[in-house]
Amino acid sequence: MSLDLLPYDLLLPILSCLEGFRPHILLPCCLVNHEFYEIAVRLLYRSISIYQWYAGFPRGLAYHDTTDIHKNLIPALSNCINLYSCRWTRDGTLTSAIIEALQQNPLQELAINGRSGAFYDAENLIGFDKLVKLTLIMPDSHVARQLPRWTERLAATLRELTIICKDGKLIHDRILHQIASHPLKLQSFSITNCANVTHTSIIDLLRGSMESGGITSLTLDGISTAFDWSVFTKTVTEEHLFRRLSTLTLTYPAGRSRTLPDLIQLVSIAPLQELNLSNFGLHGLQEDNHNVDQENADLLSAIINVHGATIQTLGLLRTRVTDVAMSKICNGLPNLRKFFFTRDGSTSTVVVPSLPLPQLKFLEYFHVSFMSDNDLPFPGVPSEADIVSLAERCSPELLQCGVDTRVWKINREFMRLSDGEWSKRVTLGLYDQSEIPEAFLVVRA
Known part of the structure; x- marks a missing residue:
């Protein structure tokens, strides 16, 4: 045809x-x-992406090339009448003129580097007044001061707010309390590396979202060590603040058994479909391993008991997943579609093909990272042949896999043999999606 x-x-x-x-x-x-x-x-032209790793834009260009780019860029942006999403995270390249040009378009999703400095006026950001999804990366003091006023302007439309800090002192409880005082309709809130944020402001934000039904996705990563998990859990439980929560990402203190009952309670009271957990305060695989492994086993048992039939995405990062835990997960979470996990890479027994992932009949994506103690040699990551050997035995639903910093898509080739039978060959292909691989977005602190 x-x-x-x-x-x-x-x-x-x-x-x-x-x-x-x-x-x-x-x-x-x-x-x-x-x-x-x-x-x-x-x-x-529905989406524009200028990422941080675009090292040659525009600094790697000659001066006259840079001038030409800016001369042509502004009218080009104004002509993108269908522009829906913009990710402009390259430090030092966003200007006030570019911001004004972007504001002429029907943007609903915006992710920007928040270091305004001498590059753009932070007050100009308030002109983005119809955003549904906002991500601020490394906001400086100027952008941080504008955030309460900006979110107030976005109260009618904003559904997802993500803040990723470099200087953890700039985003603090007072700013979040001010944001929570506006009638927001947030469905997703994510905060990373904001070391001055405690349970009080997070509770305020959760309460504020209840008027529109409640938060469905929450990420708390790299928050204050003064965060009171006991008070937070008690309040969330009594006020049913997690009644619609389907996605939860937490970094929690490793080897501190007093927080374990609170964590178990938190993951038990929400109707979760996606759960990502990461330890902090663990500085080596040999450091109090037995206690940490036991805590993880208790937490994992609670997850399986409550959410065994509903969890579709599970991330267990910065803490090793033992053979026993792997077996428990693959048997207890039959509907798992995405699995991000960490293995002990400090010994010579890094065997990928033997992982029990083929038991997961709906698995679409797995990503394994290896961690080792600083005092022990690291034998290296598995070979691509090992990955292929595992992928061949996995579910036919498997589309993507990754090891440490590498990600592949799964290719399947079918050939008819001379006897008329079909033969299947699995290979690893280059990752060809425009989005950052999901495993790298789970826990970024």
Whole structure:
């Protein structure tokens, strides 16, 4: 069938399937015909990403090239009439002129580097007044001061707020209390590396969200050591603040058994489908390992007992998952689709093909990280052959896998043999999605 014969109404749903991939995959669709061009261009410019690791933009360019980029960039941004999402996290490249140009578009999702400095006026950010999703990375004092006023302006639309700090002193309880005083309709709140944030302001934010039904996703990562888990758990339980919570990400103190009952209570009272847990205060695999392993086993038993049939995503990071724990997870969480976990990499027994992941019949994505004590040699990560050996035995639903800093997509090739039977070959392909791999977003502190 010729592409010219495809009904116009089908082009949008078909081409939308390519939207999450890198731009060069969608780009050739613009060249098919006028109808394809109209739809593909609309999708191609729905999202802009200037990430922190784009080291050559614009500093690596010659001065006249940089001038030309800024000269052409502003009108180009103004022409992106379908721009829905912008991730501009490259430090020192966002300017007031770029902000004003972006504000001419119907942006609903914005992620920016919050170090305004001499680059842009923090007050200009308040012009983004229809955002549904906002992510602030490393906000400086100027941006931090504008945040309560900005969120007040966004009270009618804002549903997701993420704050990732570098200087943990700038975002504190007083700012969050001010944010919570506005009639927000937050469904998702995430805070990372904000060491002056305690349970009092988080409780305030949770209470404020109850008017619109309550928070469905919460991340508390790298918060204050003065965070009172007992008071937090008691309040959340008594006021039913987790009644709609389906996603929970926590960093909790390792080897401190007094917090364990609170953690078990927290993960038990919410209707969770996704749970990500990470230890802090653990400085080596040999440090009080037995106590930590026992705590993790108790916590894992509670998760399986309460959420065994509902958990679809599980992340266990910065704490080793023992063989016993792996077996317990693969048997007790039959509907698990995404599994991020940490293994002991300090010994020579780093064996990936023997992991019991094939028991998970719906597994779509696994990512394993290795941690080792500083005093012990690290034997190296498993080979790609080991990963393929494991992927071949996993569920046919498996689409993606990763080890430490590497991520692959799963390719399956089918060939008919001379006897008429079919043969399947599994290989690892390059990660081709435009988004950052999910395993790297779970716990960032």
